[in-house]
Amino acid sequence: METERIEISDWGDCFLKVLGILGAHRKDGITEKMLATVLAGVEAPNQTDIIYLEDYPFKPDRKDQQDPVLNELEQKMLNSDVWVLAAPTYWGGLAGKMKDFFDCMRERLVRIDHLGGTHPDRFKDKHYLNITDCYTGAFENWVTGVTDQSFRTIDKVMSAAGVIKLHELVLTNTYGMSELPESKKQTCLEWGKRLNSVRKRDDSTVKRYIELFFMIAFMAFVTMGIQFGFHLVPRQGFWISYLSFVLIFYVLLGSILHFFTVVKHRRR
Ligand SMILES: Cc1cc2nc3c(=O)[nH]c(=O)nc-3n(C[C@H](O)[C@H](O)[C@H](O)COP(=O)(O)O)c2cc1C
Numbered sequence: 001m002e003t004e005r006i007e008i009s010d011w012g013d014c015f016l017k018v019l020g021i022l023g024a025h026r027k028d029g030i031t032e033k034m035l036a037t038v039l040a041g042v043e044a045p046n047q048t049d050i051i052y053l054e055d056y057p058f059k060p061d062r063k064d065q066q067d068p069v070l071n072e073l074e075q076k077m078l079n080s081d082v083w084v085l086a087a088p089t090y091w092g093g094l095a096g097k098m099k100d101f102f103d104c105m106r107e108r109l110v111r112i113d114h115l116g117g118t119h120p121d122r123f124k125d126k127h128y129l130n131i132t133d134c135y136t137g138a139f140e141n142w143v144t145g146v147t148d149q150s151f152r153t154i155d156k157v158m159s160a161a162g163v164i165k166l167h168e169l170v171l172t173n174t175y176g177m178s179e180l181p182e183s184k185k186q187t188c189l190e191w192g193k194r195l196n197s198v199r200k201r202d203d204s205t206v207k208r209y210i211e212l213f214f215m216i217a218f219m220a221f222v223t224m225g226i227q228f229g230f231h232l233v234p235r236q237g238f239w240i241s242y243l244s245f246v247l248i249f250y251v252l253l254g255s256i257l258h259f260f261t262v263v264k265h266r267r268r
Contacts, residue, residue: 015045018195019080023053023087023098030174034131034188035086037180038169041192051076053097060104067104074108078122082195083163085154086131088174089146094132094153102157109161120162127164127198129191130154133171141172166198167191212257213250220246 020039024031032052039048051073058069077083087098102109110118132150134141141147147170158165169191171177171184180188224242227233233241 015047016042016082016195016198017080018042018046018048018082018084019076020048020050020084020086021053021098021101022050023085023095023101025054025088025095025097027052027054029088030171030177030180031086031088031131031133033180034133034169034171034184035084037185037188038084038129038131038192038195041189041195043193043196046196049076049080053101058101058104061107070104070108073101074105081126082166082198083126083128084131084195085128085158087150087154089132089134089150092146092149094150099153102153109157118160120160124162125164127166128154128158129166129168129195131169131171133174135175136172138172141170147172166195209254212254213246216250216253217246220249 018039020035022032022035026032035050039050042048056069056073058073059067061067061070085098087095090096093099106118109121109123111121112118130151132147134146136144136146151168151170155165169184169188171180220242224233224238224245228235228238
């Protein structure tokens with residue numbers, strides 16, 4: 001453990017460590033294949049490591065004693081920059097092993113205040129990519145959201161820990177599947193390659209929403225200015241119409257963009 005920590009601090013800024021975590025019943029299943037393909041896209045000098053949770057008999061910490069297996073897993077997570085979290089959807093939710101892992105890690109993933117509230121702590125600003133799969137077909141999954149709950153659970157935990165989401169990958173129609181379809185293999189590989197250019201701190205979501213606000217304010221001003229100039233709208237109350245339009249349009253557009261880019265994105 002100590003050796004690894006020295007290595008990271010010596011080389012910490014030169015390369016990324018990408019840690020794959022697999023929470024599935026099968027070590028050689030299709031979920032593992034997606035994870036392995038993503039990791040295969042990571043190029044030297046960046047490094048990869050993989051944790052198959054079934055190999056780690058962790059238990060919740062006790063008041064008087066920390067679980068040594070959790071200590072080991074926590075250290076691996078601290079020593080890495082990007083986590084690829086892969087778990088199938090079981091019974092419409094996140095596979096139990098991954099969920100149990102998050103449950104046991106709760107007090108390590110976040111700082112808990114005196115009221116029991118959670119706050120990002122030592123894992124803040126790391127990055128993650130999540131993977132899930134299901135027997136359900138692509139269209140049915142898109143409509144009914146079979147895998148939504150799995151993603152939502154991971155996102156909830158990561159957001160509490162302040163870990164930044166990069167992307168999510170889903171594979172449908174997995175019944176009887178032993179090899180990844182070529183297109184999915186390429187997508188996984190491409191995302192693995194993209195991990196090579198992750199910068200250690202780059203959450204620009206707030207910046208993007210601020211930019212969106214000013215873009216809408218500018219475009220609405222030009223549009224309404226033209227309407228006003230050509231007498232296409234009543235001449236009274238320009239500013240109140242303008243301000244209410246910008247605010248309402250911004251909230252609606254922001255919500256729909258968030259829904260399609262974050263919630264529904266690629267759940268097919
Ligand atoms: C216990 C269990 C429960 C599952 N529940 C669902 C489910 O509710 N909906 C679904 O579409 N697929 C379900 N599946 C299929 C898995 O999501 C997954 O796609 C499949 O196990 C392939 O992953 P693997 O090869 O990595 O094991 C389930 C599989 C198992 C073993």
